[in-house]
Amino acid sequence: MCASREWSRIGEVVETSTLQFVVECDELDSLPELGSFVRVEGTGVDAVYGIVAFAETGTVDPGRRVVRRGSTDLRDRALYEANPELRFVLRSLFVAVAIAYEAAGRLVYLVPPYPPPLHYSVSPVQGDEIRRLTATHTYLAMLLDFVGPIPCEQLLAAHLLYVYRERRSDRDWLEQAAQEIARLTKRDHDRSRRILLTLETALGPELQT
Amino acid sequence: MTLDLMKVVSELRRLVAVATADQSNDAPAFVSLLRHFDDREVRRRVEQARTSWLLATALGSYFERHGAPSVPPNFACVATDGSLVASDRHGPLTFAIVNIGHCVLEYGARAHAQLGSEPTVLWRDDDLWIADGARRIPVAGSALAVRRAVMELEAAWNLATKQDAPVVVLQDGTLIPWGLEGQLAPVVSWALERFGAALATFRERKIPVAGFISYPGSRDVLNVLRVAACDYPLEGRPVNCDDCTLRVQRGERQRACRIVPELTDRWLFRHCDEVRLEAGERSGCYRSRSTILQHLPEPDRIVFFYLHTGTEVARVEVPLWVAEDEQVLALVHAVVWDQCRRARGYPLALQEAHEQAVIHQDQRRQIESLLDRLFAETGVVQERSAKERSKRVRFA
Numbered sequence: 290m291c292a293s294r295e296w297s298r299i300g301e302v303v304e305t306s307t308l309q310f311v312v313e314c315d316e317l318d319s320l321p322e323l324g325s326f327v328r329v330e331g332t333g334v335d336a337v338y339g340i341v342a343f344a345e346t347g348t349v350d351p352g353r354r355v356v357r358r359g360s361t362d363l364r365d366r367a368l369y370e371a372n373p374e375l376r377f378v379l380r381s382l383f384v385a386v387a388i389a390y391e392a393a394g395r396l397v398y399l400v401p402p403y404p405p406p407l408h409y410s411v412s413p414v415q416g417d418e419i420r421r422l423t424a425t426h427t428y429l430a431m432l433l434d435f436v437g438p439i440p441c442e443q444l445l446a447a448h449l450l451y452v453y454r455e456r457r458s459d460r461d462w463l464e465q466a467a468q469e470i471a472r473l474t475k476r477d478h479d480r481s482r483r484i485l486l487t488l489e490t491a492l493g494p495e496l497q498t
Numbered sequence: 499m500t501l502d503l504m505k506v507v508s509e510l511r512r513l514v515a516v517a518t519a520d521q522s523n524d525a526p527a528f529v530s531l532l533r534h535f536d537d538r539e540v541r542r543r544v545e546q547a548r549t550s551w552l553l554a555t556a557l558g559s560y561f562e563r564h565g566a567p568s569v570p571p572n573f574a575c576v577a578t579d580g581s582l583v584a585s586d587r588h589g590p591l592t593f594a595i596v597n598i599g600h601c602v603l604e605y606g607a608r609a610h611a612q613l614g615s616e617p618t619v620l621w622r623d624d625d626l627w628i629a630d631g632a633r634r635i636p637v638a639g640s641a642l643a644v645r646r647a648v649m650e651l652e653a654a655w656n657l658a659t660k661q662d663a664p665v666v667v668l669q670d671g672t673l674i675p676w677g678l679e680g681q682l683a684p685v686v687s688w689a690l691e692r693f694g695a696a697l698a699t700f701r702e703r704k705i706p707v708a709g710f711i712s713y714p715g716s717r718d719v720l721n722v723l724r725v726a727a728c729d730y731p732l733e734g735r736p737v738n739c740d741d742c743t744l745r746v747q748r749g750e751r752q753r754a755c756r757i758v759p760e761l762t763d764r765w766l767f768r769h770c771d772e773v774r775l776e777a778g779e780r781s782g783c784y785r786s787r788s789t790i791l792q793h794l795p796e797p798d799r800i801v802f803f804y805l806h807t808g809t810e811v812a813r814v815e816v817p818l819w820v821a822e823d824e825q826v827l828a829l830v831h832a833v834v835w836d837q838c839r840r841a842r843g844y845p846l847a848l849q850e851a852h853e854q855a856v857i858h859q860d861q862r863r864q865i866e867s868l869l870d871r872l873f874a875e876t877g878v879v880q881e882r883s884a885k886e887r888s889k890r891v892r893f894a
């Protein structure tokens with residue numbers, strides 16, 4: 290369905306597995322939002338879709354330490370302009386958890402049959418493509434089970450907030466998502482309560498506007 | 499255990515005691531020598547002296563000091579550095595891989611950086627052998643080091659000539675090919691032909707190149723103080739260390755120069771109040787008496803100055819034509835100081851060029867296994883020396 294579309298690139302895959310892929314951004318600090326969708330061409334499938342589950346900026350060489358460069362006279366953006374090499378010795382990475390793939394024009398909410406290839410370009414997902422991906426809530430179970438550096442309720446809250454905004458404050462979608470999460474965690478009352486409280490805290494101000 | 503540390507600790511303790519005993523900078527005789535240093539008299543003595551050490555010849559006065567000039571509004575610093583993997587003689591192939599890392603830093607209105615590396619495999623006859631009539635001399639050791647230095651200069655040249663703004667080229671370490679001293683004449687001539695040609699291209703385009711030596715061990719200026727302290731001229735004789743040494747051995751006299759501590763120029767310019775450099779300041783420029791430099795054209799002969807980088811006193815080497823051009827020398831001084839301030843006492847561009855060039859241990863192992871695979875593809879099992887095998891497969 291989307292094979293002919295031009296996808297804007299934000300980075301490329303530098304680590305890959307069936308469950309998740311790590312992406313190095315083309316530009317320092319040009320990271321996609323936590324919880325947002327990204328896309329990469331797959332092996333044996335048209336595309337693999339992932340949700341940004343973690344991001345960090347650090348040195349390209351893990352053996353090198355970041356040291357202070359600024360002062361009261363040189364800070365923030367001016368500091369980067371005065372040290373042009375920083376854009377080469379630092380890099381921004383993010384982890385995307387695979388939640389679906391597309392094959393023959395059909396979305397399948399499973400981990401991909403093969404990991405996305407290393408060095409393939411990764412693009413942000415936008416507009417109608419987000420609506421298409423979020424037409425069902427089944428993928429939320431995969432996000433709920435994902436074990437990463439960020440607590441899953443934080444990741445879920447970030448994702449729901451992102452989708453809610455991208456779907457132009459779609460309250461119905463949000464309520465169905467909350468019901469789905471409640472259903473998925475019904476056997477673990479404490480967890481269910483923790484997740485729903487986090488969601489309420491994160492989304493409360495949005496819902497009141 | 500392969501080394502019994504308990505057996506070496508007492509000797510190491512003595513070594514440290516000897517090394518620290520001479521660090522005092524306030525011995526009255528030495529302080530007096532510095533305070534009454536007579537440039538003209540010392541210069542005359544140096545010209546006539548017969549010494550066994552290297553003596554610095556000042557282009558200006560011996561202990562002049564220069565504050566750091568400002569960098570221009572727009573300028574660039576280009577640094578290159580090379581890393582080398584050479585095959586060992588216990589393996590079946592003779593080759594060397596030179597990885598030249600580069601770093602271009604442009605400052606000013608159009609701040610920009612460029613980092614990268616370019617590897618070259620040397621394996622052809624022309625790469626690895628110097629022809630001397632019917633004889634062939636291997637390019638190894640010092641000759642290979644000069645070959646690498648030339649590749650570093652050539653890479654820097656390609657990058658520096660693309661700059662519109664004033665540019666300074668930095669190299670890691672000395673620009674004096676010390677390793678060629680004592681080498682066979684064909685090796686010296688082969689190496690210096692290439693090295694001299696590389697230096698000349700920079701001169702022709704007026705692009706200054708500088709070698710930066712961190713924690714230098716040289717004593718050329720301190721040795722001049724020995725000449726200044728010598729009592730031979732008081733007896734109407736030129737300084738003659740050979741004669742003095744013989745007389746000391748016969749118990750006829752004591753060395754007058756013993757008041758000068760057995761330390762380095764680095765120590766002199768860092769710790770002696772009379773000549774101490776402040777952060778950013780440089781010393782005057784000095785000619786080196788290295789005999790190998792006599793093979794280079796006069797303008798390309800290497801001179802040096804000391805610079806307080808903020809964390810240490812470093813030695814900066816430049817061709818003579820740079821030192822004689824006030825504006826170009828000021829640019830080198832300003833840019834090197836600016837680079838040191840950006841990276842805590844060591845030029846940032848050199849640090850990044852090194853990071854690009856470095857060949858890590860695991861990459862060296864990968865080269866070995868890649869060669870094994872390439873041999874296997876041809877159906878040939880490569881042979882190694884028994885000694886090398888015994889180190890790989892250690893058995894008891």
